[in-house]
Amino acid sequence: MSLPVLYVGNKNYSSWSMRPWLVLKAGGLGFTEQLVRLDTAETRASIAAISPMNGKVPALRLGQALIWDSLAIAEWAAGRVPALWPADETDRAMARAAVAQMHSGFAALRRSLPMNLKRSAPLANPIPEDAAADIADLEGLWAVFRARFGDKGPYLCGTWSIADAFFTPAATRLRSYCVGISEVSSSYVDALLSRPEYLEWQAAGLGEPWANAQTDTI
Ligand SMILES: N[C@@H](CCC(=O)N[C@@H](CS)C(=O)NCC(=O)O)C(=O)O
The missing domain is CATH 1.20.1050.10 (Glutathione S-transferase Yfyf (Class Pi); Chain A, domain 2)
Known part of the structure; x- marks a missing residue:
């Protein structure tokens, strides 16, 4: 299976994105990341296309599945790295x-x-x-x-x-x-x-x- 993809917002401003990113890094879990720019005219549509459940980042794509909340992503990581x-x-x-x-x-x-x-x-x-x-x-x-x-x-x-x-x-x-x-x-x-x-x-x-x-x- 391909690597998980973590969607994050601007790193200067997106505090919720930073949390699972730190967890995945600290856990040594391989992932690719994709940055979605916040605060632009296209942001809403771009995030909705990625994470329709709440229209927010972070979100972690695992094949066909999506985890759309920072804490849930951290818990997924802890399932792999207790x-x-x-x-x-x-x-x-x-x-x-x-x-x-x-x-x-x-x-x-x-x-x-x-x-x-x-x-x-x-x-x-x-x-x-x-x-x-x-x-x-x-x-x-x-x-x-x-x-x-x-x-x-x-x-x-x-x-x-x-x-x-x-x-x-x-x-x-x-x-x-x-x-x-x-x-x-x-x-x-x-x-x-x-x-x-x-x-x-x-x-x-x-x-x-x-x-x-x-x-x-x-
Ligand atoms: N409860 C969510 C909060 C996520 C959140 O609020 N993300 C902000 C960025 S830090 C967002 O996507 N905002 C969308 C926007 O500003 O258009 C989580 O824990 O992941």
């Missing part, structure tokens, strides 16, 4: 809870501080209250995990897992918008953003010529 989740049953359930929270929550953080790898400046206005509350929750979550797993390594549950893939775009936001964070959060952000897989994604994102005026000027 080490993408922590080995211990309780640790794994905790990691899944953290991923579920990231996948369904932190909406204000995502809305007010959109991913933009090229940015290195605070928001023009103070961080809105709801986004600041999300950042406090995020830091609280990270602190609990780092206190519990700190002796096992620098990632959320010690060794790198799908949970780290899900928090990497959040880490880029804290860095891009120069958000003041705790020492614990800061070391975790550094660990995530110095991974070779992330650096490969970042280099591609920084090299993209496309701009999103709305995101770039907040």
Whole structure:
């Protein structure tokens, strides 16, 4: 069978695309990728042709089948490479809870501080209250995990897992918008953003010529 195809959005801006891409890379799973440009007049039609279920990227094509959600793609990868989740049953359930929270929550953080790898400046206005509350929750979550797993390594549950893939775009936001964070959060952000897989994604994102005026000027 031919290699899976991962459809992703612009690497500078598409946080949901980055997550499964990091998981597939970290799991050593072979895939080809196809970039669909976001925010153009053709985007809607291009994505609908690829992923009609939700009209969004990422999506993973497996022969005749399509997986159209970042977490489902990560779970498919973990079916092949179980080490993408922590080995211990309780640790794994905790990691899944953290991923579920990231996948369904932190909406204000995502809305007010959109991913933009090229940015290195605070928001023009103070961080809105709801986004600041999300950042406090995020830091609280990270602190609990780092206190519990700190002796096992620098990632959320010690060794790198799908949970780290899900928090990497959040880490880029804290860095891009120069958000003041705790020492614990800061070391975790550094660990995530110095991974070779992330650096490969970042280099591609920084090299993209496309701009999103709305995101770039907040
Ligand atoms: N729940 C989806 C969210 C995917 C999503 O929102 N993708 C954005 C890009 S990051 C998208 O495709 N937007 C379509 C558009 O902007 O036209 C997932 O986890 O994969």
